[in-house]
Amino acid sequence: SSWWSHVEMGPPDPILGVTEAYKRDTNSKKMNLGVGAYRDDNGKPYVLNCVRKAEAMIAAKKMDKEYLPIGGLADFTRASAELALGENSEAFKSGRYVTVQGISGTGSLRIGANFLQRFFKASRDVYLPKPSWGNHTPIFRDAGMQLQAYRYYDPKTCSLDFSGAMDDISKIPEKSIILLHACAHNPTGVDPRQEQWKELAATVKKRNLLVYFDMAYQGFASGDINRDAWAVRYFIEQGINIVLSQSFAKNMGLYGERAGAFTVICSDADEAKRVESQLKILIRPMYSNPPVNGARIASMILNTPDLRKEWLTEVKGMADRIISMRTQLVSNLKKEGSSHNWQHITDQIGMFCFTGLKPEQVERLIKEFSVYMTKDGRISVAGVTSGNVGYLAHAIHQVTK
Amino acid sequence: AYRTDEGQPWVLPVVKKVEQMIANDNSLNHEYLPILGLPEFRANASRIALGDDSPAIKEKRVGSVQCLGGTGALRIGADFLRRWYNGNNNTATPVYVSTPSWENHNSVFMDAGFKDIRTYHYWDAAKRGLDLQGLLSDMENAPEFSIFILHACAHNPTGTDPTPEQWKQIAAVMKRRSLFPFFDSAYQGFASGSLDKDAWAVRYFVSEGFELFCAQSFSKNFGLYNERVGNLTVVGKDADNVQRVLSQMEKIVRTTWSNPPSQGARIVATTLASPQLFDEWKGNVKTMADRVLLMRSELRSRLEALGTPGTWNHITEQIGMFSFTGLNPKQVEYMVKEKHIYLMASGRINMCGLTTKNLDYVAKSIHEAVTKIQ
Numbered sequence: 001s002s003w004w005s006h007v008e009m010g011p012p013d014p015i016l017g018v019t020e021a022y023k024r025d026t027n028s029k030k031m032n033l034g035v036g037a038y039r040d041d042n043g044k045p046y047v048l049n050c051v052r053k054a055e056a057m058i059a060a061k062k063m064d065k066e067y068l069p070i071g072g073l074a075d076f077t078r079a080s081a082e083l084a085l086g087e088n089s090e091a092f093k094s095g096r097y098v099t100v101q102g103i104s105g106t107g108s109l110r111i112g113a114n115f116l117q118r119f120f121k122a123s124r125d126v127y128l129p130k131p132s133w134g135n136h137t138p139i140f141r142d143a144g145m146q147l148q149a150y151r152y153y154d155p156k157t158c159s160l161d162f163s164g165a166m167d168d169i170s171k172i173p174e175k176s177i178i179l180l181h182a183c184a185h186n187p188t189g190v191d192p193r194q195e196q197w198k199e200l201a202a203t204v205k206k207r208n209l210l211v212y213f214d215m216a217y218q219g220f221a222s223g224d225i226n227r228d229a230w231a232v233r234y235f236i237e238q239g240i241n242i243v244l245s246q247s248f249a250k251n252m253g254l255y256g257e258r259a260g261a262f263t264v265i266c267s268d269a270d271e272a273k274r275v276e277s278q279l280k281i282l283i284r285p286m287y288s289n290p291p292v293n294g295a296r297i298a299s300m301i302l303n304t305p306d307l308r309k310e311w312l313t314e315v316k317g318m319a320d321r322i323i324s325m326r327t328q329l330v331s332n333l334k335k336e337g338s339s340h341n342w343q344h345i346t347d348q349i350g351m352f353c354f355t356g357l358k359p360e361q362v363e364r365l366i367k368e369f370s371v372y373m374t375k376d377g378r379i380s381v382a383g384v385t386s387g388n389v390g391y392l393a394h395a396i397h398q399v400t401k
Numbered sequence: 402a403y404r405t406d407e408g409q410p411w412v413l414p415v416v417k418k419v420e421q422m423i424a425n426d427n428s429l430n431h432e433y434l435p436i437l438g439l440p441e442f443r444a445n446a447s448r449i450a451l452g453d454d455s456p457a458i459k460e461k462r463v464g465s466v467q468c469l470g471g472t473g474a475l476r477i478g479a480d481f482l483r484r485w486y487n488g489n490n491n492t493a494t495p496v497y498v499s500t501p502s503w504e505n506h507n508s509v510f511m512d513a514g515f516k517d518i519r520t521y522h523y524w525d526a527a528k529r530g531l532d533l534q535g536l537l538s539d540m541e542n543a544p545e546f547s548i549f550i551l552h553a554c555a556h557n558p559t560g561t562d563p564t565p566e567q568w569k570q571i572a573a574v575m576k577r578r579s580l581f582p583f584f585d586s587a588y589q590g591f592a593s594g595s596l597d598k599d600a601w602a603v604r605y606f607v608s609e610g611f612e613l614f615c616a617q618s619f620s621k622n623f624g625l626y627n628e629r630v631g632n633l634t635v636v637g638k639d640a641d642n643v644q645r646v647l648s649q650m651e652k653i654v655r656t657t658w659s660n661p662p663s664q665g666a667r668i669v670a671t672t673l674a675s676p677q678l679f680d681e682w683k684g685n686v687k688t689m690a691d692r693v694l695l696m697r698s699e700l701r702s703r704l705e706a707l708g709t710p711g712t713w714n715h716i717t718e719q720i721g722m723f724s725f726t727g728l729n730p731k732q733v734e735y736m737v738k739e740k741h742i743y744l745m746a747s748g749r750i751n752m753c754g755l756t757t758k759n760l761d762y763v764a765k766s767i768h769e770a771v772t773k774i775q
Contacts, residue, residue: 006485016435138652143656282512284505288505289627292627
C-alpha cells in the first residue's frame with residue numbers, strides 16, 4: 001500500500017488548462033485566447049529586440065554563476081523600484097523602501113503574502129476586487145490569510161462598478177489589507193480613471209487600510225510606463241505606505257525567466273533595513289536565492305540608456321497592437337451585423353478583455369469554433385491577430401446573435 | 402561553492418558550450434515553462450538520480466518536479482508532506498534532521514508548517530566519524546511514520562557518509578518502523594567523482610521498495626548556482642499514486658512561483674540528453690571532484706609529515722566539499738585571528754578553498770593551532 005492512497009487528483013489549473021486543451025485541438029482555425037502571453041501579429045511569441053541585445057551584452061561579459069544574494073541582484077531591484085516609483089519619488093530618493101527580487105509576479109506576491117501573515121498582526125483579511133486574477137486567492141490562502149472581496153466589475157455595463165466599490169471599501173474594517181491592480185486589471189481590463197483613483201486613495205486612507213498593489217503590466221497597458229504607474233505613485237504621494245508586487249513577464253517578454261520584485265514602502269531607511277532582514281528570512285527557506293538570468297536581462301535594459309529607450313518603444317508597440325486589435329474586433333463585430341454594444345472591448349485596457357460572454361457561449365466557442373478562452377469569458381487580446389480577428393468576430397457573433 | 406586551483410569560480414566548459422548553443426538557437430524564446438517544469442529536464446534529472454536501468458522508472462512510478470535549486474525541491478516536498486502525509490494537514494508528524502546538518506533544513510520544514518522538528522544523532526566528535534549506534538537508536542525510538550532527512554552523499558557539514566553496509570542497516574530500521582526517507586542530494590558526482598557511486602544510497606532505498614522523495618540540486622555538480630536548478634524526484638508504489646501526488650504538487654508550485662525559471666533547466670536538459678555532452682559533463686564533474694580529493698590527500702599528508710598531534714585520516718575519509726576538521730572553537734579563533742584563515746566555529750572547512758599555493762600555509766597553521774591551543 002502507498003502513503004498516497006488518500007491523495008486526491010488535483011483539478012487542472014483553470015487558466016493554464018486552457019492552453020493544454022488548445023494544444024490537443026487539431027482544427028487549423030483554432031485560437032488560443034487563454035493565457036496572458038503576448039503574441040505578435042503572426043500569432044508568434046515575441047522576443048524583444050532589447051532583450052536579445054541585453055542577452056548578447058551579458059554573454060560578452062562572461063560572468064560567473066555564483067549565487068545571488070538572498071534579496072536578489074541589487075542593480076535589478078534598485079532599477080525595479082525606480083521604474084515603479086519614478087526617479088523623482090521622495091520615497092525612492094530617501095531610501096525609505098526595500099525591494100527584493102521575486103520569482104516574477106507570483107513569487108513576489110507570495111513573499112508579500114507570507115510577510116504580511118508573519119508581521120501584519122492587525123488582520124488576516126485580504127480584500128480582493130471581484131473578480132480578480134484566479135491565482136490571487138490560493139496564493140494568499142496558502143500563505144495563511146483569509147480572503148474577502150469588494151465589488152469591482154459591473155457585468156451589466158462591462159465596466160467599473162465605482163459606487164459599489166466605494167461603498168464596499170468604505171465599510172472594510174480598519175487595518176485590513178486591500179489588494180488593488182495598479183493598471184490593466186486582470187481579468188476584466190477595467191481600470192479606474194485618475195479621479196476615481198483619487199477617491200479610492202482618500203477612502204483607503206480614511207479606513208487605515210494596508211494597500212497591496214499588484215502591478216504586472218506597467219507599460220503594457222497604455223504604452224506609457226509613467227501613466228501605468230500613476231496610481232501607485234499617487235498613493236505613495238498621499239502618504240500611503242504601500243506594498244507592491246511587480247512582474248517583468250509581460251512588459252519585457254521574460255515570462256519563463258521569472259523576473260519580478262516585491263517592494264515595501266517604509267517610514268524611513270532604518271525600518272526598510274529591518275523589513276529587508278525579515279524578507280530574507282522568509283525567502284531563504286523557500287528557494288534560498290533567486291534566479292539570475294531574467295534579473296540580469298531586465299537590469300541591463302533598465303540601466304543602459306539606449307536599451308531602455310528601445311524597450312520603451314517596444315513596449316509601446318505591444319500595447320498599441322493590442323489597442324488596435326480591440327478596435328478591429330469591435331468593427332468586425334459590427335460588420336458581422338451584431339446588434340450588441342461592444343464598446344467595453346475598446347474601453348477596457350491591457351492584455352485581457354472581459355467579453356461579457358456567458359459560460360454556455362464560451363463552451364460553444366470552444367467546441368464549435370476552437371476558440372479557447374477561460375470560462376469567465378476572458379480573452380487575451382494578445383492572442384488576436386489581423387489574420388484571425390475576422391474569424392473571432394464571426395464566432396462571437398454566432399454564439400451571441 | 403567550488404573554486405579552481407587559482408581560487409576562482411569555475412563555469413564548466415560544457416556549460417559554456419551549451420549556453421552558446423542556446424544563444425544561437427533562434428527557435429528558442431522566453432515563454433512560460435509548464436508548472437512542473439521543462440519535461441526533458443525533469444525526466445533526465447530523475448534518471449540521473451535513480452539510474453538508467455532503474456526499475457522504478459521502467460515501472461513508471463517516478464515523478465519529477467523542476468524546482469528552484471535543492472532548497473526549492475526540499476520546500477515543495479515539505480509543503481506536500483505537511484498537507485498530505487500521515488493524514489491530512491498533520492503538522493504534528495515529527496521531522497528528524499541530523500546533528501549537525503545544513504542549518505536551512507530546519508527552516509524549510511518549519512516554514513512548511515511542521516511543528517515538531519527533532520534531531521537525530523549523526524556526528525561523533527570523539528571518534529570524528531559517524532555515530533551509527535546513536536543514529537539507529539534514534540530511528541528505533543522515533544514515532545512511526547516520522548520523516549527523516551537523509552543526506553544522499555557528502556553530508557553537509559561533516560563530510561561523513563554511512564558506508565553501504567551502514568546504509569543497509571539504516572534502511573532496515575526505517576522499513577521496520579515505517580519511517581519516511583526524504584533524501585537531500587546536493588552533490589551527486591561532486592562527492593566521489595562518480596554519479597552512480599554518489600547515488601548508491603538513494604537507489605538502494607528504491608530497490609528496497611521505499612516510497613521516497615529526493616531533492617536534487619544541480620548548483621554544485623553543474624556549477625549553475627545562480628540559475629536555481631533543482632528537481633524533486635518522487636518515487637511511489639505505482640503510476641497512479643505518483644500521478645495524484647504530482648497533481649497536488651502542481652497546486653503547491655502554482656502559489657509559490659507559478660512555473661520555474663527556464664535557463665538553467667535548458668542547460669541541464671540539453672547536456673543530459675546528448676551522449677557526447679553528457680560525457681563531457683561527467684568529465685567536468687570529475688575534474689572538480691578530483692581536485693577536492695587531491696586537496697584532501699595533500700592536506701592530510703602535510704599534517705602527518707608535520708607530526709601534528711591527533712589523527713588526520715578523517716580528512717581523506719570524509720567526502721565532498723566540507724570537512725569537519727575537529728578543531729575546537731578556540732583553535733578556530735586562532736586560525737581566523739592570527740592566521741587569517743576563515744573557517745566555521747564548528748571546525749568545518751570548505752575544501753574548495755584549498756589550493757596548491759596555500760596548502761603549506763594552511764597545514765602549518767592547523768599545526769600551530771593544535772599545538773599552541775588546547
